[in-house]
Amino acid sequence: MLSGPDIRRHLLREEGEVVVDEVRHHGIVYVLPTLEAAVGVALVLWCAVVRADLAWLPFSVGMVVLVHAWWRAMREHMDRFVVTNMRVFRVHGVLSQQLATMPLSRILDITVRKPLHGRLLGFGHFCFESAAQEQGLRDIRYVGRVDQRDLAIQRVVQRSGLRGPRNPDGRPRVPEEEWMT
Incomplete structure (x- = not known):
């Protein structure tokens, strides 16, 4: 996958x-998921400097943001x-x-x-x-x-012969310089 x-x-x-x-x-489609992943990582790392009883909040939000960034990148990759x-x-x-x-x-x-x-x-x-x-x-x-x-x-x-000049019977028309030689 x-x-x-x-x-x-x-x-x-x-x-x-x-x-x-x-x-x-094109690689440009990965810019937003990459930025989103950077925000997710920053939130997860931020929980190290937040009070221990509140650290779960930036960690949880950061993980949700990381999963969302991964999903967006995979959606583009699988297209x-x-x-x-x-x-x-x-x-x-x-x-x-x-x-x-x-x-x-x-x-x-x-x-x-x-x-x-x-x-x-x-x-x-x-x-x-x-x-x-x-x-x-x-x-x-x-x-x-x-x-x-x-x-x-x-x-x-x-x-494939689907475009270009055609004869009335449906065959491709040969350019004039080819049949005159």
Whole structure:
């Protein structure tokens, strides 16, 4: 569990599905849990200088804060976005696990948002538009190297033959310079 979700068990191996990219959250998501853990440690250490009959209070609060910080960090650690040659999916959850899947053919549009602090620190957010109204893959936040990952998804979609010029019979159209030579 501490190593992260087992992505390989969700692959359709017999259908030839392979992982193109496994996306973990950018390290910025661990800043708040780390600060929270520091407060928890300070509270636990503070009980050493507090009167003995009151030491239980900062100790108890500190332990609750530490457990909450651990939970927040694990929630981020167990959240993965995966791009394969057939689909995109997201696996998340610490004790229970959720899986949301979208075939490449259902992706209508991908919006990449990069707030100012994201541009400075190297992360952004994906917003997927699909034919379905509700899905668990609409927003994928705090993606490191978001531009390269967007291009990787676009390449996978293009290589799958789902986008690009088509002939009336549905076959991909060959660029003019290829058939003229």
